[in-house]
Amino acid sequence: xxxxxxxxxxxxxxxxxxxxxxxxxxxxxxxxxxxxxxxxxxxxxxxxxxxxxxxxxxxxxxxxxxxxxxxxxxxxxxxxxxxxxxxxxxxxxxxxxxxxxxxxxxxxxxxxxxxxxxxxxxxxxxxxxxxxxxxxxxxxxxxxxxxxxxxxxxxxxxxxxxxxxxxxxxxxxxxxxxxxxxxxxxxxxxxxxxxxxxxxxxxxxxxxxxxxxxxxxxxxxxxxxxxxxxxxxxxxxxxxxxxxxxxxxxxxxxxxxxxxxxxxxxxxxxxxxxxxxxxxxxxxxxxxxxxxxxxxxxxxxxxxxxxxxxxxxxxxxxxxxxxxxxxxxxxxxxxxxxxxxxxxxxxxxxxxxxxxxxxxxxxxxxxxxxxxxxxxxxxxxxxxxxxxxxxxxxxxxxxxxxxxxxxxxxxxxxxxxxxxxxxxxxxxxxxxxxxxxxxxxxxxxxxxxxxxxxxxxxxxxxxxxxxxxxxxxxxxxxxxxxxxxxxxxxxxxxxxxxxxxxxxxxxxxxxxxxxxxxxxxxxxxxxxxxxxxxxxxxxxxxxxxxxxxxxxxxxxxxxxxxxxxxxxxxxxxxxxxxxxxxxxxxxxxxxxxxxxxxxxxxx
RNA sequence: GGGGCGGUAGCUCAAUUGGAUAGAGUACCGGACUGUCGAUCCGGUGGUUGCGGGUUCGAGUCCCGUCCGCCUCGCCA
Numbered sequence: 005x006x007x008x009x010x011x012x013x014x015x016x017x018x019x020x021x022x023x024x025x026x027x028x029x030x031x032x033x034x035x036x037x038x039x040x041x042x043x044x045x046x047x048x049x050x051x052x053x054x055x056x057x058x059x060x061x062x063x064x065x066x067x068x069x070x071x072x073x074x075x076x077x078x079x080x081x082x083x084x085x086x087x088x089x090x091x092x093x094x095x096x097x098x099x100x101x102x103x104x105x106x107x108x109x110x111x112x113x114x115x116x117x118x119x120x121x122x123x124x125x126x127x128x129x130x131x132x133x134x135x136x137x138x139x140x141x142x143x144x145x146x147x148x149x150x151x152x153x154x155x156x157x158x159x160x161x162x163x164x165x166x167x168x169x170x171x172x173x174x175x176x177x178x179x180x181x182x183x184x185x186x187x188x189x190x191x192x193x194x195x196x197x198x199x200x201x202x203x204x205x206x207x208x209x210x211x212x213x214x215x216x217x218x219x220x221x222x223x224x225x226x227x228x229x230x231x232x233x234x235x236x237x238x239x240x241x242x243x244x245x246x247x248x249x250x251x252x253x254x255x256x257x258x259x260x261x262x263x264x265x266x267x268x269x270x271x272x273x274x275x276x277x278x279x280x281x282x283x284x285x286x287x288x289x290x291x292x293x294x295x296x297x298x299x300x301x302x303x304x305x306x307x308x309x310x311x312x313x314x315x316x317x318x319x320x321x322x323x324x325x326x327x328x329x330x331x332x333x334x335x336x337x338x339x340x341x342x343x344x345x346x347x348x349x350x351x352x353x354x355x356x357x358x359x360x361x362x363x364x365x366x367x368x369x370x371x372x373x374x375x376x377x378x379x380x381x382x383x384x385x386x387x388x389x390x391x392x393x394x395x396x397x398x399x400x401x402x403x404x405x406x407x408x409x410x411x412x413x414x415x416x417x418x419x420x421x422x423x424x425x426x427x428x429x430x431x432x433x434x435x436x437x438x439x440x441x442x443x444x445x446x447x448x449x450x451x452x453x454x455x456x457x458x459x460x461x462x463x464x465x466x467x468x469x470x471x472x473x474x475x476x477x478x479x480x481x482x483x484x485x486x487x488x489x490x491x492x493x494x495x496x497x498x499x500x501x502x503x504x505x506x507x508x509x510x511x512x513x514x515x516x517x518x519x520x521x522x523x524x525x526x527x528x529x530x531x532x533x534x535x536x537x538x539x540x541x542x543x544x545x546x547x548x549x550x551x552x553x554x555x556x557x558x559x560x561x562x563x564x565x566x567x568x569x570x571x572x573x574x575x576x577x578x579x580x581x582x583x584x585x586x587x588x589x590x591x592x593x594x595x596x597x598x599x600x601x602x603x604x605x606x607x
Numbered sequence: 608g609g610g611g612c613g614g615u616a617g618c619u620c621a622a623u624u625g626g627a628u629a630g631a632g633u634a635c636c637g638g639a640c641u642g643u644c645g646a647u648c649c650g651g652u653g654g655u656u657g658c659g660g661g662u663u664c665g666a667g668u669c670c671c672g673u674c675c676g677c678c679u680c681g682c683c684a
Contacts, residue, residue, distance in 0.1 A: 034647095037640035044644070053644070074634080089642035098644090115635055117617050123645065124633090127619050131676045184684035204684080231683045239683095356610095356680085456684045510684095554677095564676065 006079035006108045013050020017099050019084040026052055026102060027079040027110065029142060030072050031120075041069045045080065045102075048147045053087070053101040054080050061105050068107055074119060075139070077111035080104045120146075130556070134570040137561060149558055152271060153546050157224055159270045160244055163263055169222040169246065174209035176202055176226075181520065183510070184456065185229035188239075196587035202228040205539060208524060210247040211458065211496055214535035215527050221247045224542065233565050236488065236544060236555050240563065244545075246493075247537030253479050253495055256536050257281065257435055260483065260491070264433060271549050274431060281435040292331075292414020294439070297487030298432035300421040304413050305332045310387055311403065316379035318363060322403035330403040333413050334391040335420055338398040339366045346423065350416055354402065359412040363401040367393045376401070418487065431548065433485045438462070441469070441476040442509060450511040455480045457506055459494040460536070466502065473509050483540065490545050493538025500528045 008027040015024065028047035035041050039058020044051045056069035072078065082104040092098035118124075118132050120142035125133070133140040140146060161171065180187050180201035187201040203209075205227050213221045223245045233239060248256060261279045268276045280298075287294050290303045311319040311330035322328045335342070347364060354362035364375040367388065372380050380387060391399060400416060402409040421427050441461055442451040451473055453459065460479045461469060468476040483491030497503045503525060507517045517525070546558040556562035563569050583590065 032645070034643050035640090036643060036646085040641040040643080042643050042646085051644095055642080057641075059641080087642085087644095089644080092644055095644085115617065117634095119618075119634075121645075124619075129614085129618085129676070131614090132618075134676090181684085185682080207684090229683060232681085234683085235678070237683070453684050458684095565678090566675085568675090570676090 005110070006081050006106060008079065011049035012045050012047040012052045013096055015052055015084055015097050015100050015102070017086065020086055020100060022084050023081065024084055024102060025079060025081040026054070028077070030074055030076045030078060030113075032074065033072050035070060039063075039066050041066065041072075043069065043072060043078075043080075045078070046142070048151075050096055050144075052097045053092070053095070054082065054104050055101050056104050056107070060103055065104065065107050068109065069104070072109075073113065073115070075113035075116045075142075076109060077113070079108045079110055081106040131564075131570060134556070134562070134564065137571045141560065146557075149546070149550055149552075150560060152550055153542075153558065155271055156267065156542065156546060156549065159267055160222075160224065160263075163266050164220075164222040164246065167220070167259060169220040169248075170218055171223060172213055172218065172221050173223060174203070174206040174213075174225065178203050178209075181208070183453070185231050188228045188230050191586040191588050193586050204229050205243060206245055207456065207458065210245060210537060211524070211535065212527055214247055214249045214496075214498075215530075215532050218247075219249045221245075221537075233555075233563070233567070235553060236547065238543070238555055238559065238562060239567055241555075241559075242542040244540040244542050245537075246539065247535060249533040249535045251495075251534070251536055253437070253481065253536065256493065256495070256538060257437075257481060260493075260538055261435075264483070264485075267545070268431060268549075276431050276433050279433045279435060281437055283438045284436055284440070285438065287436050288410050288414075292410040292412075292417060293487075294436055295482065295484045295487055295489045296434070296436075297418060297421065297427070298434060299428045299430055299486055300426035302333055302335065302417045302420055302426065304410070304417065305334065305391055306330075307332050307387065307390065307401075310383040310390065311401075313382050314379045315382075316363075316376060318360070319379075319401075319403045322405075322409075325405055327406045328404070329406045329409050330401060331409045331413050332387075332391060332402075333400045333417060333420070334393060335398045335400065335424070336394065337396045338420075338424065339368070339396045341424065342398060350400065350419060353415060353419060354412045357412040357415050358408045359402055359404055362412070362416070363403070365399050365401075367395060367397045367399065369395040431485060433483070436482045436484055437480070438477050439480050439482075440474070441465075441478040441506075442473050444474060451509050453506075453510060454478065455492065455494055457510055458496045458503070460497045460502070469502070469505050469509065479536070481538070483538070485548050488544055488548060489541075490548065491538050491540040493536065495534070495536035498528060498532040498534050500525050503528065 006025045006027070009025045012026055012028050026045055028045045031044040031046035031051055033041065033043050041056040043054040043056070045054050056066050058066050080102060082102040084100050085103055087099060087101045116139055118128050118136050118139055120139055122143055122145060125143055125145070141150070177190060177200040180189065180199065185204050187204065189199040189201050192198045192200060206223060206225055210221050225243055225245055226240060227243050228240050230239060264279065265276055268274045284294055287296050289306065290296070292304050306329065308323060308330050312323055319330050322330060351362040365377050365380060366373045366375070371384060393399070400413070402412040404412070439454050441454060441459065443454050445452045455478060462477045462479050465477045478494060480492070480494035482489050497506065504517065507521065543555050543558050547553070547555060550558060552558060561569065561571065568574065
């Protein structure tokens with residue numbers, strides 16, 4: 005076999021005169037007839053033009069080159085020389101070419117079902133790209149993604165190692181934990197009828213590591229949650245998981261801010277600047293969400309006191325509800341640009357978000373026009389002053405319970421920012437802190453953890469666990485970048501009596517607590533340091549760093565929305581022998597679930 | 608589980624109100640061409656219109672069911 009001497013993106017004018025050997029895939033071929041054939045050879049590094057010329061090589065080699073087709077794998081030996089036909093400025097190697105004298109076909113390709121062309125990739129059905137992932141991954145952009153992902157992992161390990169973190173692996177086959185997402189479970193062969201769970205996160209193990217004196221832990225680990233995927237969510241995903249002993253919240257935020265700054269600097273050469281900290285309540289009030297996109301303004305305004313002075317029934321009805329509010333969003337200079345159709349779309353969006361409708365008004369030099377203009381007369385000047393209105397602005401109103409109004413305007417804000425082109429090309433990070441400890445689930449009639457059951461209340465809030473669980477503020481924090489939640493953590497409970505109290509609020513009986521978390525409570529008894537940490541969503545960080553909106557594009561081998569792997573055909577059936585060993589019997593529901601189709605390439 | 612969009616040649620798409628032999632680009636096959644570079648030019652092969660049923664003289668098109676993919680709500684401590 006011809007041994008490779010260089011990569012396909014490597015050769016420059018400096019190499020002219022050298023005899024080299026390249027190996028890779030035939031990206032394109034251009035047969036000029038008689039005895040002149042060009043091959044663009046591709047590997048993960050780039051493209052190099054190889055030329056077969058009857059004037060330089062024997063006829064057998066030219067004939068073999070003539071039979072080359074796209075995606076054939078070949079090795080080529082030849083002389084690097086300046087291009088006879090002029091440079092190609094679109095290629096990094098565009099000034100040179102390799103004049104082949106030896107060709108070895110290492111892997112002849114059948115006609116490929118899809119081609120790894122960047123200009124085609126956007127059009128090819130994702131189903132096909134997933135089915136033939138090995139071809140799709142040959143695209144430069146996908147190679148770039150794999151490389152970026154690799155670099156992020158390298159930077160991460162280097163950063164945390166240099167800050168005293170130990171990389172420790174935690175088990176995949178673990179005990180199922182109640183609450184949280186649905187677990188994937190694995191039958192135990194040695195304990196008939198018993199099951200392992202796959203981890204939703206290494207949460208308990210990393211806390212145990214703190215009790216074990218590990219002091220600082222990190223791991224890049226797979227987490228599995230059996231819930232329906234979304235554009236930014238897979239059942240199987242990767243976390244950068246971290247935990248530190250003897251720290252306060254601000255200690256964690258400081259070092260994690262430094263990590264993010266380092267990451268963006270090393271991967272993109274971008275300075276993300278000081279990362280601001282925003283309270284949960286303030287984030288909701290100003291942006292209608294706990295993961296605000298700070299790349300544009302359009303902040304929400306609270307106008308309940310003014311709204312109360314109008315005769316508008318929608319406003320008055322909303323304000324008479326418990327937690328009723330009227331909130332407004334000023335859209336600068338939108339009166340001329342927002343079409344009727346767009347505004348109708350926003351009204352539909354508002355209804356889908358739970359609102360009864362969406363009140364609108366235009367502000368002009370002569371006052372309010374259209375929509376609910378007439379109702380605003382009693383508060384005309386004060387409203388204009390509070391919202392700092394200028395002629396040409398529009399205002400959207402949401403009047404409902406606080407939760408609904410915030411959700412409606414929060415979603416509207418994002419849609420407006422996008423539609424009006426207000427989103428700046430930048431990375432805007434922030435920490436959101438001071439989340440509530442619990443939220444009340446009306447359906448289930450009980451308190452649930454806002455984050456998870458091991459989150460410590462903020463130090464000044466501990467007594468509220470007893471008196472006012474709903475008002476109790478936690479020590480947790482979320483990392484948000486450009487409106488995407490990419491990390492989440494907290495200071496943990498390390499005192500048994502507080503942990504027991506939290507379990508009690510969550511409705512676990514002492515017996516259940518003992519059964520499910522007895523080992524953890526026991527562990528706390530024998531010397532537990534205060535500790536806290538965070539987990540970053542690696543996939544989401546890579547999405548931000550590579551500018552893609554689909555999590556499947558940053559995972560080498562992702563699954564579909566129904567949890568299938570279109571390349572391998574997983575999930576598949578287990579044979580009955582195997583099931584018998586595991587003491588598992590399959591009991592299909594009445595409506596049979598068909599096997600996922602295995603996608604064998606046609607012969 | 609709900610809502611929305613989509614599925615026609617290997618790939619990307621078209622096909623009028625239900626009407627004749629389902630077309631185009633590209634890939635592939637054959638031919639021409641010694642400086643191309645998303646090569647070009649000429650010719651050709653290629654179809655279970657996702658699958659099953661129904662309505663009709665006639666279905667890619669209409670109806671019912673079902674499968675697959677994407678977006679989304681629920682869900683995601």
